[in-house]
Amino acid sequence: MSFPLVSNSRISQVVSKFETKMPHAIIIEGEYGTGKKTLAKYLAKMAVCSGEGKPCDSCRDCHLSDVGSHPDIEVVSVKDDKKTITVDQIRELKNTVYLSSHTADCRVFIIEKADTMNLNASNSLLKVLEEPPAKTYFILLTESKSSLLETIQSRCTLLSLFTPDKEEALKYIKDSSKFDEKDIINALELNKNNIGKALEFLNGAKLSKGVTVAERYFSLIQQNIVLEALKTTVSLESNRLATNDFVKELKEILAKKIKENLSFKESQKEYMTMYDVVCDMEPLLVTNINLTLFFTSLTSRLMSIKN
Numbered sequence: 001m002s003f004p005l006v007s008n009s010r011i012s013q014v015v016s017k018f019e020t021k022m023p024h025a026i027i028i029e030g031e032y033g034t035g036k037k038t039l040a041k042y043l044a045k046m047a048v049c050s051g052e053g054k055p056c057d058s059c060r061d062c063h064l065s066d067v068g069s070h071p072d073i074e075v076v077s078v079k080d081d082k083k084t085i086t087v088d089q090i091r092e093l094k095n096t097v098y099l100s101s102h103t104a105d106c107r108v109f110i111i112e113k114a115d116t117m118n119l120n121a122s123n124s125l126l127k128v129l130e131e132p133p134a135k136t137y138f139i140l141l142t143e144s145k146s147s148l149l150e151t152i153q154s155r156c157t158l159l160s161l162f163t164p165d166k167e168e169a170l171k172y173i174k175d176s177s178k179f180d181e182k183d184i185i186n187a188l189e190l191n192k193n194n195i196g197k198a199l200e201f202l203n204g205a206k207l208s209k210g211v212t213v214a215e216r217y218f219s220l221i222q223q224n225i226v227l228e229a230l231k232t233t234v235s236l237e238s239n240r241l242a243t244n245d246f247v248k249e250l251k252e253i254l255a256k257k258i259k260e261n262l263s264f265k266e267s268q269k270e271y272m273t274m275y276d277v278v279c280d281m282e283p284l285l286v287t288n289i290n291l292t293l294f295f296t297s298l299t300s301r302l303m304s305i306k307n
C-alpha cells in the first residue's frame with residue numbers, strides 16, 4: 001500500500017513517527033477527496049500490523065486490513081438512512097471499546113464524518129477520549145476540525161490534508177491506476193487537482209461529470225474566458241443526463257451566489273438574471289435540442305449579462 005499523500009512531506013514525516021508511537025486520538029481534516037479515508041486506513045493498518053517496518057504489507061493483519069475485514073478495525077460511518085453519526089452509534093462504540101482485541105494487540109476505531117455528531121454524541125465520545133482504554137486508537141475524519149467540539153480537538157493530534165499540485169496529483173494517479181495520462185490530466189483540471197474527485201470522475205462515479213463541468217464552466221464564465229468555458233462543455237455534448245446535472249448544478253451555484261451577495265445589489269442582480277436565463281433554457285433539454293447549440297446559446301446569453 002503506497003502512502004496516500006505523496007504531496008505532503010510534512011504529514012509523511014509526522015506519520016512515519018507513528019510507527020513507534022501512535023497518538024491515541026487523531027483528527028484527519030481535509031476537504032472531500034483529499035484522502036482522509038485512505039490515510040485513516042493506512043494508520044489503522046500501521047497500528048494493527050504485527051510485522052517489522054509497519055505496515056509491513058505481508059503479515060496477516062496487514063492483509064486483513066487491506067481487504068477491509070480486520071476484526072480490530074472498526075469503522076463508524078453515517079448509516080444510509082441517516083444524515084448524522086447518532087448517539088446510539090457512539091454508545092455502541094463505548095460498549096465495545098473496553099473489550100479486548102481479537103488478533104492484533106490493539107484496536108482502532110475510525111469515525112467518518114465526525115462533524116455530523118450532535119452534541120450528545122460528541123459528549124459521549126469525549127468521555128471515552130478523556131479516559132481512553134489502553135491500546136485503543138481513535139481516528140476522527142472531518143472536512144474541518146472547527147466543526148468538532150474544542151474539548152475533542154484538544155485531545156487529538158491533528159493531521160490536515162491539502163490538495164496537491166498538478167504534477168504530484170498526476171504522478172499519484174498514474175502510479176496507482178491504469179488510466180490514460182491525457183484523461184488523468186483532463187480529470188485533474190476539471191477537479192482542481194483533487195485526487196479523490198478526479199478518480200471518481202475517471203471511474204465515472206456518481207459525482208456526475210455534469211456537476212464537475214458546471215463548477216469549472218462557471219468559474220471560466222466569471223473570468224470572461226468564454227472559449228475555454230465552451231470547451232469544458234464539449235465532453236457533455238453526447239450525454240443528456242450529464243447535461244441535466246450540469247444545469248442543476250449551475251442553478252445551485254447561482255442560487256448560492258445570490259445568497260452570498262445579498263448586500264451587493266449590483267452583483268446580486270447579475271446573478272439573478274443569470275439564474276433566470278438558466279431556468280429559461282432548462283426546459284429545452286426535454287426537447288430534442290442539439291446540445292452543442294444549447295451550450296453555445298446558454299454561454300452567449302450568460303456572457304451578454306456580464307458585459
Ligand SMILES: [Zn+2]
Pocket residue numbers: 049050051052054055056057058059060061062
Ligand atoms: Zn504487517
